Amino acid sequence: MSLQPAYCYVYPHPAVTTDVVVFTIRGQRLEILMIRRRSEPFRGSWALPGGFVDIDEDLEACALRELAEETGVRGVYLEQLYTFGAPGRDPRERVISVAYYALTRSDRLQMRASSDAAEVAWFPVSALPPLAFDHAHMIGFAHRRLTAKLDYSTIAFQFMPETFTLGELQRVYEALLGEGLDKRNFRKRILALDRVEPTGGLRRNGSHRPARTYRLKDPGRVEIIR
Amino acid sequence: MSLQPAYCYVYPHPAVTTDVVVFTIRGQRLEILMIRRRSEPFRGSWALPGGFVDIDEDLEACALRELAEETGVRGVYLEQLYTFGAPGRDPRERVISVAYYALTRSDRLQMRASSDAAEVAWFPVSALPPLAFDHAHMIGFAHRRLTAKLDYSTIAFQFMPETFTLGELQRVYEALLGEGLDKRNFRKRILALDRVEPTGGLRRNGSHRPARTYRLKDPGRVEIIR
DNA sequence: TCAAAAGTGTTTGCTATACACCCATGA
DNA sequence: TCATGGGTGTATAGCAAACACTTTTGA
Numbered sequence: 301m302s303l304q305p306a307y308c309y310v311y312p313h314p315a316v317t318t319d320v321v322v323f324t325i326r327g328q329r330l331e332i333l334m335i336r337r338r339s340e341p342f343r344g345s346w347a348l349p350g351g352f353v354d355i356d357e358d359l360e361a362c363a364l365r366e367l368a369e370e371t372g373v374r375g376v377y378l379e380q381l382y383t384f385g386a387p388g389r390d391p392r393e394r395v396i397s398v399a400y401y402a403l404t405r406s407d408r409l410q411m412r413a414s415s416d417a418a419e420v421a422w423f424p425v426s427a428l429p430p431l432a433f434d435h436a437h438m439i440g441f442a443h444r445r446l447t448a449k450l451d452y453s454t455i456a457f458q459f460m461p462e463t464f465t466l467g468e469l470q471r472v473y474e475a476l477l478g479e480g481l482d483k484r485n486f487r488k489r490i491l492a493l494d495r496v497e498p499t500g501g502l503r504r505n506g507s508h509r510p511a512r513t514y515r516l517k518d519p520g521r522v523e524i525i526r
Numbered sequence: 527m528s529l530q531p532a533y534c535y536v537y538p539h540p541a542v543t544t545d546v547v548v549f550t551i552r553g554q555r556l557e558i559l560m561i562r563r564r565s566e567p568f569r570g571s572w573a574l575p576g577g578f579v580d581i582d583e584d585l586e587a588c589a590l591r592e593l594a595e596e597t598g599v600r601g602v603y604l605e606q607l608y609t610f611g612a613p614g615r616d617p618r619e620r621v622i623s624v625a626y627y628a629l630t631r632s633d634r635l636q637m638r639a640s641s642d643a644a645e646v647a648w649f650p651v652s653a654l655p656p657l658a659f660d661h662a663h664m665i666g667f668a669h670r671r672l673t674a675k676l677d678y679s680t681i682a683f684q685f686m687p688e689t690f691t692l693g694e695l696q697r698v699y700e701a702l703l704g705e706g707l708d709k710r711n712f713r714k715r716i717l718a719l720d721r722v723e724p725t726g727g728l729r730r731n732g733s734h735r736p737a738r739t740y741r742l743k744d745p746g747r748v749e750i751i752r
Numbered sequence: 753t754c755a756a757a758a759g760t761g762t763t764t765g766c767t768a769t770a771c772a773c774c775c776a777t778g779a
Numbered sequence: 780t781c782a783t784g785g786g787t788g789t790a791t792a793g794c795a796a797a798c799a800c801t802t803t804t805g806a
Contacts, residue, residue, distance in 0.1 A: 308531035312581040313539035316611075316622055355538040355620050359611040383609045383624050385542075385585040394581050396542055396624075398609050467757070484760070485796065507805030508757040693785070710787070711769065733778030734783040 314385075314394040318363040319350030319435065321381065321401040321442035322373060325459050328475045329424045332439060334431075335370050336419040341391050342432030346423070348439070349373075350397065363400040371420045376402040377458040377522065381442050389434050397433075401442040403458035450476055454495055454523045457516055463499050465511035466490065493525065540611075540620040544589040545576030545661065547607065547627040547668035548599060551685050554701045555650045558665060560657075561596050562645040567617050568658030572649070574665070575599075576623065589626040597646045602628040603684040603748065607668050615660050623659075627668040629684035676702055680721055680749045683742055689725050691737035692716065719751065 322333035334346045351366040353359060360378060368374050378400050385396035423429060425443055428436065449455045450473070459472050470486050490496065495517055502510040548559035560572045577592040579585060586604060594600050604626050611622040649655060651669055654662065675681045676699070685698050696712050716722065721743055728736040 305534035305536050307536070307538040308534040309539070309541075310531050310533070311541075311578065312533040313535070314542050314579065314581065315535075315537075316540050316542065352537065353540065353611070353622075355540065356613045358613060359609065359622070380608060382606060383585065385579070385624065387582045387584060396579075396585070396622075398611065398622075465758085482797075483758085484798085487759080488761095489795090504804080506757075507755070509759080509803035511758055691785085708770075709785085710771085713786080714788095715768090730777080732783070733781095735776035735785045737785055 312394075314396050315390075316353045317350055317395055317397045318353060318359055318366060319348040319397050319399050319438060320363050320367050320378070321348060321399065321439055322367065322371075322376060322404060323401065323425075323442075323446060323459075324404050324406045324422065325472050325475050326406045326422060328471055329426075330443075330475055331422040331424050332428070333371055333373065334421055334423055334429070336421075337432060345432040346421075346429045347432035348399075348435045353398075359398050360400070363398075367402070373404065376404040377455075377520065378402045381438070381445060384434055384438060386434070397438075399438045399442070401445065403446075403455065405459060405461050407461045447476060452524060452526050454493060454521075454525065457495065457519075458522065460516070463501070463503075463513040463515050465503055465505075465513055467511055469496075469514075495523070538620075540622050541616075542579045543576055543621055543623045544579060544585055544592060545574040545623050545625050545664060546589050546593050546604070547574060547625065547665055548593065548597075548602060548630060549627065549651075549668070549672060549685075550630050550632045550648065551698050551701050552632045552648060554697055555652070556669075556701055557648040557650050558654070559597055559599065560647055560649055560655070562647075563658060571658040572647075572655045573658035574625075574661045579624075585624050586626070589624075593628070599630065602630040603681075603746065604628045607664070607671060610660055610664060612660070623664075625664045625668070627671065629672075629681065631685060631687045633687045673702060678750060678752050680719060680747075680751065683721065683745075684748065686742070689727070689729075689739040689741050691729055691739055693737055695722075695740075721749070 320333075324331055324333070333349065335349050337343055337345050337347050349367050349370040350363070351370070353362045357365070360380070363378060364374075364376075367376070379402075381399040381401045383396060383398045387394060389395065389397070425439070428439065431439075446455070456469075456472055456476060460469060466487050469490065470481060470483065473486070474481055496514040497517055499513045499515050501513045503513050504510045546559075550557055550559070559575065561575050563569050563571050563573050575593050575596040576589070577596070579588045583591070586606070589604060590600075590602075593602070605628075607625040607627045609622060609624045613620060615621065615623070651665070654665065657665075672681070682695075682698055682702060686695060692713050695716065696707060696709065699712070700707055722740040723743055725739045725741050727739045729739050730736040
């Protein structure tokens with residue numbers, strides 16, 4: 301049994317999809333969540349998770365649903381990135397894609413393959429495979445936005461687990477910026493934001509002095525600073 | 527003769543529109559370009575210029591075309607703002623709207639009514655009429671983005687005509703920020719950007735000392751500063 | 753006792769702000 | 780000559796960057 305076209309309009313309508321660029325930090329590297337496509341077009345290529353918007357579904361809900369269905373990833377910080385709509389970006393029909401980006405804690409990942417995606421994997425931003433559609437372009441866009449937001453928001457905290465040390469936080473910033481930071485200035489700046497508080501606990505991690513652990517005062521909230 | 531539905535799909539497709547928030551400065555006030563709708567829904571209401579994306583048309587091209595068709599305004603600085611897609615935001619069918627915002631020189635306006643719009647008019651941001659759809663929401667979004675960008679880009683130069691005085695530029699900034707600025711500090715900061723140069727000419731304008739006129743070194747270019 | 757990361761203040765340069773008077777013109 | 784906006788410099792405070800040593804632990 302094959303589906304017959306059943307939804308008709310006086311004027312042609314484009315299809316609308318969402319795609320999501322999910323960032324995490326793993327092993328001090330910035331990585332992106334990708335799926336391998338099981339169907340045409342670009343069958344076998346790596347692509348961003350995403351898919352068609354249901355006719356009564358909010359755009360952000362669509363992004364979250366596709367992400368969960370295709371990769372099992374949930375509970376991320378999501379923000380709209382940009383809408384890509386160049387004619388010809390999808391060979392099947394006119395497809396306009398509303399791109400989102402997301403940040404997640406590397407300890408929260410519950411990845412699984414699904415019916416839509418043959419495989420799910422993380423790739424370092426610096427070593428991406430060839431990608432389907434204009435997804436490489438989207439990732440470039442998302443990466444620039446992320447690094448820009450580092451400077452004037454508390455977005456980087458979204459990468460952190462429940463409790464963390466200031467050293468761990470600094471290593472996240474260093475991975476994102478691609479450069480080393482001065483420890484004293486970094487700690488001064490972070491504590492001045494008044495967004496983290498000590499848990500009172502210590503973390504023992506190797507043969508050296510244990511580190512105080514901190515938690516976010518208001519997890520999930522991303523503030524614009526300055 | 528009425529049109530019969532002629533474009534059919536296996537799955538339902540939303541309609542896609544663009545809407546444009548055009549800002550200008552007139553009489554030291556920030557104003558927005560609006561049209562009065564000639565057709566349902568919201569017939570007779572004020573709305574942003576905009577309309578349906580042609581099936582092979584780029585999104586930005588659509589925004590520029592609708593703007594020109596409905597208002598006669600051309601040659602503006604355009605930037606994508608956000609995509610609004612809540613189900614129910616249009617009572618006819620599911621409509622996803624890619625919103626743009628634009629800045630234009632108040633001396634460049636060639637407004638005219640057209641078949642789609644009964645009337646075209648400027649409204650001060652501080653005194654908008656009731657608006658169709660979620661357009662008031664879009665304008666709030668655009669206004670916040672504009673004022674945020676003032677701080678870290680040269681976007682305000684897009685409001686200026688070919689030649690202008692530093693006093694005129696300062697009045698534009700003051701209208702946008704809603705507060706007075708120190709003249710000396712303002713001129714120091716603007717000149718330090720190295721984006722304007724004196725034309726060598728003077729502008730006589732009332733019974734006081736004439737002002738030097740300036741031009742943009744690179745008109746159209748908007749730079750991120752800091 | 754050694755290696756390794758945690759933790760801690762001060763100095764310095766730069767940038768943003770506050771602030772007041774003379775100039776050139778037309779009425 | 781008066782009213783009006785044009786044009787100019789300096790002093791100060793606050794913020795960002797540079798910089799080195801002691802502490803605590805496990806091996």
